[in-house]
Amino acid sequence: MKVRSSGAVMTVSLDSPPVNAIGEGVLAALEDVLATLQRPNSGVRVLVVTGEGRHFGAGADLELVRTHIESPTGGEDMVAFVQRLQNAYATIAALPIPTICAMNGTALGGGFELALACDLRIAAADASYGLPEIKLGLLPGAGGTQRLTRIGGRALAFRLALRGETVSGSQAEQFGLVHWALPAAEVLTFATELADELASRSPVALAAIKRCIQLDDSREGYALEIETTRLLMDDPSAREGLKKFFARDN
Numbered sequence: 001m002k003v004r005s006s007g008a009v010m011t012v013s014l015d016s017p018p019v020n021a022i023g024e025g026v027l028a029a030l031e032d033v034l035a036t037l038q039r040p041n042s043g044v045r046v047l048v049v050t051g052e053g054r055h056f057g058a059g060a061d062l063e064l065v066r067t068h069i070e071s072p073t074g075g076e077d078m079v080a081f082v083q084r085l086q087n088a089y090a091t092i093a094a095l096p097i098p099t100i101c102a103m104n105g106t107a108l109g110g111g112f113e114l115a116l117a118c119d120l121r122i123a124a125a126d127a128s129y130g131l132p133e134i135k136l137g138l139l140p141g142a143g144g145t146q147r148l149t150r151i152g153g154r155a156l157a158f159r160l161a162l163r164g165e166t167v168s169g170s171q172a173e174q175f176g177l178v179h180w181a182l183p184a185a186e187v188l189t190f191a192t193e194l195a196d197e198l199a200s201r202s203p204v205a206l207a208a209i210k211r212c213i214q215l216d217d218s219r220e221g222y223a224l225e226i227e228t229t230r231l232l233m234d235d236p237s238a239r240e241g242l243k244k245f246f247a248r249d250n
Contacts, residue, residue: 001029002052008045008199009192010037014111015052016061022110023061027084034091045203046195047095049118050102050188056127057111060085065136085110085142089117093147096207098198102191104184108166109133113140116147119210121177122191123169124184129177130166152177202238204231 002013012033014020037044051057064081068074092099092114101118106127113131115121123129131140131148139145140161149157152175159165173181182190198206208228215221232238 001026001033003033005044007196008043009048009195010044010046011048011050011192011195013050013052014057017053019055019058019106020051020053020111021058021061022085022114023064024081026061027081027088030088031084034088034095037095037097038091045097045199045206047092047097047099048102048191048195049092049099049114050191051104051111053105054184055105056101056103056107056124057114058106059109059111059132082141085113089113089143092117093143096210097203098195098206098210100191100195100198102188103127103129103169103178104187109140109144110142113142113144113147115178116151117143120179120194122180122182122187122194123172123178124187125169125173125181127169127184128166129169129172130164131161132164132166134162134164148177202232202235202241204228204235205238 002015004011004013010033012030014022014026016023016026036042037047060081065078068078068081071077098120099118100120101115101122103115103121103123105124107115107123107129109131112129131144133140133144140148145157145161148161152160156175160167167175167177169178169181172178180190205228208224212221212224212228215224
């Protein structure tokens, strides 16, 4: 896994050729990155997740799966691995900073589940996306059934997960699974520009917006809107931003 920082933006790239499968090493590296992001004053305002090469992520390392299956303790070992993966993706989803998934190529299984855990998703228009675990006699256990349903709705989740069907990036955009579908060569550039834009915004407001959306039409969500508005009215940086905005009209 490669980690790069530019200003307040951290970019994490899956880097396990040839298809960026997720094995023990990749998962451990991701857990280390997330531990850093959870520290107070990490300085990171936006996280971008992408892949090296032509693929974003082909899911769990099949050699790892085979090794576990053939081991006397393989079943429990596999469950433990999936639990760690689910925990890592839940941590990404809960981060108080915006997260952007720049899928420069195919994302399947655990790779697509990683994308679904991010706030904003950009796909390569001609690449393939989906959760094909059923074809191995498994299920998308790293949060895939839950996030796919929440994002795309039950009807689409049944269609894709029960059949293991894959869709193109353009179809994923039409289904609402990704926010933008672009030529593969443009995905990371667009994600970087988007990350820079978000990094220039108020981190307090961004974190509150994320939390309010996650609370999803609940009493707590409405209350948090008012609570954060009061907090921002007392925040010098927010007041300065308002002054600059209104000064443009003078």
